[in-house]
Amino acid sequence: MKQIASFIYLLFLMSACDISKNKAMPENPFTVIFENNNNGNDYYPLDIKQTADKGFLILAEMQNTSSNFPLVYIIKTDEKGKVLWEKQSENLVSPASQLIENGTDFAFICMNNTSFTTQLTKADENLSLISEISGIVYPLAAQKVSAGIALLSYDFADGSQTKFTVLNLAGNIISTKKYDFSEDVKERIIVNYLQRRGKRLPFFVGENGSGNYYFNGITDDFSLSLNFVSQTGKITGVRYESGLNSVLPLANGKFAISLFDVAGNTRFLSQETIEQTQVKSVKDLTGTTLQEIQNFSPIIFKKAVLNAKNVYLIAATTKNGQTSISCYDENSGNFIGSTYFGAGTKTEIGNLTQTADGGLAILVKNYVAGRFGRIMLYKTTKDQADQLGGKVLDN
């Protein structure tokens, strides 16, 4: 009997381990798909930021038959992804920027549906207008920089020009630089991009050190090229068939670079010095071909601190419809690890951000039922994110 009693005690001891630990904790990961049962709507997520209340603000665009351009769409959630409010615009289209942080508020650049003018809009429930940017139409890309906002736009009414403009956070123009060209075909390329039709050229802007701006756009060389605004150097593409996808400034003038070749393959250079006074061709950059990445997939670079290391992440869509996230050491450019999301249904990368608790919030487009494009948010724990950063968890 003594042995039986001790056996029962052992059973209790053993069962107490994982049963007592099995509790719903706030830090547990979660997945949500934002759904409205309407099969006529197609959503594409663009950016996600964590807000002061630990919830999330999601900037997206929605396409339906009511507009030729994708409509601005915003969701605000609580910290577990529950929808607090959503807002779909009727006249604001083709968001050109990610969410731009200004104190506790967020804003974004988009286009007016009828006038094609550029607007700086607050990402709130009313989509309040902050400023209509005078003389700037067809916004292509924008990003927060040290002086405010860097903006790339196109103006076919003003002699066919690419414009690079710096705004302050109130939407007032600080400076503008124009790049003239005269190739008719470009207007169709620009409009297709704004309407998200066909292959989407990767227009982007950025800053490498205070005031040293660059942009990937069409200038006077009949190609998509990376231009340094205050320098003479550039990396030219091969017409619109090959060029840079995205770049991430690292230390000492180096960049992480992704590019697409004429076959649509994505190539990657983890640390590359760009001489900003030289003109080079994208063909001069070899890099590693990322064979698993879907042709012409958007490539998202994001800096993060994982496993107490400064790293950068590359998120992309794979050929089998997953989202891949690879982690590289920011200092050495060495590969650390990778992880994959999705596979039950096809997903496409939207964006990602590191959360205050050290986890990652990953935003993808998920084709639910294999058909309908929906916004899906996956929030990882800090441990899961650190694993991507090379941490080995104790069993």
Next chain:
Amino acid sequence: MKKLIFAFLFVYSISHAQFIFGGGGNKHTSTNDGTNYSKSQFWLGIKGGVNLSWASVGDKYQVFQPLPNATTFSYDKVYDGIQFPGFQSGIQVIYNFRSFFSIVFEPAYSIQSFAYRNNFKWSSTNPQSGITLEQKNTYSFQYLDFPLYLRIDLFKGNIRPYVMGGMMYSYLTRVSRKSEYTSSDDITGAQNVIENPLPEMSVTNLFIRSNFWYAFGAGVSYDMYRASLNNITSEANRFSNQKINSTGDVLDNIKLKNIEISLYCVFPMKFITSTNYKRVNP
């Protein structure tokens, strides 16, 4: 650490069984030899049978977050009742004392399952373009069971009806998940299998290893009812399988319930050697 405890428990179970089995070699020549030998009996045997199981649902979870402008639609899962029979097999050790009382230990391997359905619907302003999708998800559990029961015989005789009850610890070894999709597309009016059906896959990490049950039953070859005392879904890993979550499915909190019907064949381990190996009958 958990694996270590489990290994220890397993070794302990074996050694415990050997201890009981060792009682069979402790032969006596009389029922009145001044010891407690004839006041108890050990039985050792095998068991096998079928079980019927279903899920008892606690807190519910969902991947789909209905947007404020969504049409009214329920994302609640619809749980099926009793599933296809599982089975169990193992050994039974009975310690019978004070004539009517027995302690029963019957470690076994069992397979149990439950199923639920997700019904999704998409519509548009065009009435000819509605689409419905039914996802049937069946989970099959493989457990190592370690039950310990107190059995009370209702009267003494060759056939002994009894009641019994007790506790059971189960260690999860594997869970598989099978998904079947059926869709209806109003555009064509056809019933067809939608793309991306998932193959059967192992989803053991979505559940915790331990399951603690209470159990009671009655009979001659008895029916045993068992119900989990704890949630078996892993809170930490609920959203860890993107293959499942991206299809709009996620597990609720689950307690398994189960009816077991087994046949036993047991042998006495204590005999009186002076009377042609007559078994002890306390």
